[in-house]
């Protein structure tokens with residue numbers, strides 16, 4: 313692929329454009345808000361001038377409700393050899409395109425399983441898709457050349473291609489993405505009216521559970537509106553667990569021993585099923601989840617502290633797999649949790665202690 317046109321210079325479009333531009337592809341950026349295309353161009357994601365001729369690949373990265381019309385318009389003008397979209401739902405946009413009576417052989421629906429709670433070009437990063445699944449939904453009518461262009465994009469982004477049927481994709485993301493978004497929002501919504509003295513006790517657990525509650529509601533209304541049935545089914549499963557858990561908790565307040573035992577068993581059951589589900593969540597590059605060890609290091613709240621820890625761990629030859637920062641309210645200190653392979657935990661603790669860091673294991 314030598315040339316690409318990205319339509320929709322937001323988080324996903326600009327991230328793909330940054331990656332392609334960094335790998336030598338000539339990228340053009342378009343957005344119905346010209347400021348967005350200009351910002352993406354200023355970040356090094358390509359040019360905000362229209363392409364001089366036909367490009368190899370047009371990437372449509374606009375909100376789901378606008379995806380089919382943006383695709384149809386680009387296809388009508390013959391902008392590219394191949395066309396793909398990245399919308400979070402796949403069945404709806406395809407059916408809309410079919411209803412418009414357009415020849416879909418040059419189109420493939422795709423979905424990178426990577427994103428963020430923030431949107432727009434300023435949130436984009438060139439490594440957003442690295443190691444993440446990128447779903448491709450070819451049909452028997454998809455041109456091989458177009459499938460190959462999509463595979464090339466996925467490879468350039470160092471993502472992992474996963475071929476699926478569009479409707480199977482929508483049922484899958486209802487469970488692993490759309491329902492979690494709603495649950496995260498619902499947990500965070502409980503905090504809206506909570507007293508400040510309560511909110512200041514928030515620790516890492518609620519931060520983890522509510523990160524995606526910061527996502528753009530308009531975008532999510534569009535995503536959920538395009539996948540309501542599968543999401544309602546998945547959410548009904550959660551609602552059943554919620555109902556049973558409330559009953560178990562009420563039983564724990566009973567004066568009757570047997571009822572209390574039943575309540576504890578109910579709670580234990582949902583927690584154990586949670587453990588069993590959690591171990592199935594794949595690790596960093598899609599492989600089985602790694603059992604990392606956590607080394608917690610106390611840092612003072614000063615510029616450059618994190619860089620010093622990383623440099624000291626690097627000097628000890630240790631690969632940091634993941635990192636988390638706990639800020640203590642009202643204190644000029646925080647706890648950095650370094651996730652490392654089990655074989656590296658002792659070495660990194662020793663090396664950091666030697667350099668004067670305070671370790672909490």
Ligand SMILES: NC(=O)C1=CN([C@@H]2O[C@H](COP(=O)(O)OP(=O)(O)OC[C@H]3O[C@@H](n4cnc5c(N)ncnc54)[C@H](O)[C@@H]3O)[C@@H](O)[C@H]2O)C=CC1
Pocket residue numbers: 319320321322323324325342343344345348373374375376378379382398399400401423424425426427428429430431432433531535
């Ligand atoms: N945000 C996320 O984490 C993920 C989003 N997606 C999908 O990627 C697509 C884009 O999402 P984001 O980049 O997050 O949104 P965004 O809000 O950051 O960017 C969307 C851009 O499209 C532009 N736009 C809207 N309608 C347009 C039109 N008709 N023509 C040209 N430009 C238009 C907007 O001005 C905006 O700059 C959506 O379909 C979303 O479902 C896929 C994976 C992850």
Ligand SMILES: O=C(O)C(=O)Cc1ccc(O)cc1
Pocket residue numbers: 399400424425426427428429489524
């Ligand atoms: O922020 C995260 O971790 C996400 O998982 C974001 C996300 C949002 C929408 C998608 O269609 C795919 C991924």
